[in-house]
Amino acid sequence: MSFGTVLKDKRREAGVTQRELAKSIGVDFSYISKLENDRLPPPAADTIVAIAEVLEVASEELLAEAGKLPDDVQKSIGESLAAQEFLRDAKDFDLSDEEWSQMRESLRKLRDD
């Protein structure tokens, strides 16, 4: 499932035309067409987030398909040495979805005093 395929499916589920979607995020409609047919690489993270908002889907879904991180997340973890160290380890461990989910739990526990 490519980014284009997912985008096309989600857009249709939302009952929106390419022209409508394009207008509401401020790009040319032909650009949407090319994305849906994988003629162009996925757009910038901001644009993906804007698309997700219009189509009312979780932005992470489209972002992951595109292999991009939202800009704010990218910035906050990129600037933190401690976060970088964590991510290096996490990458080396090659966590499963289930394990990432458990890490989310650990996060929550860290905070719910």
Add this chain to the structure above:
Amino acid sequence: MSFGTVLKDKRREAGVTQRELAKSIGVDFSYISKLENDRLPPPAADTIVAIAEVLEVASEELLAEAGKLPDDVQKSIGESLAAQEFLRDAKDFDLSDEEWSQMRESLRKLRDD
């Protein structure tokens, strides 16, 4: 402490000239000069990693100063929906260094059964 300042300090500590460093990573020496004086934005993540290797410093240190993630980490977490969800939460929590360190501990515990 800018990227340039850190680079200059680390390079001098390593006892290496701009021309030597430049040659060993395959860029022009004038580029190193501009980086050290913050006349240009930090280089691509790959280049930063290459610099760190030559200077024998932990790449994370320079990467964090530049606000960049190494390409392999970027790729592996960018493509994972579960990782994205974790990072969204982590960013919202705005973890301290100490807390990131604890998360690393949780990671380790997840694996050493």
Add this chain to the structure above:
DNA sequence: TGTTGTGTTGACTTTCAACTCAACATTTGC
């Protein structure tokens, strides 16, 4: 049948990242 709404394609543009090249300036060792 023709016109309206929707999607596709090719060629081009604009901006930026990541540099290089040539010239000049400054510092350091003798």
Add this chain to the structure above:
DNA sequence: GCAAATGTTGAGTTGAAAGTCAACACAACA
């Protein structure tokens, strides 16, 4: 104090990201 080593600066290059614009295709339906 001068020559060699080292560092700085301005202008230009190259390639890729993120699109635009104009033209055409196609389906459907009045």
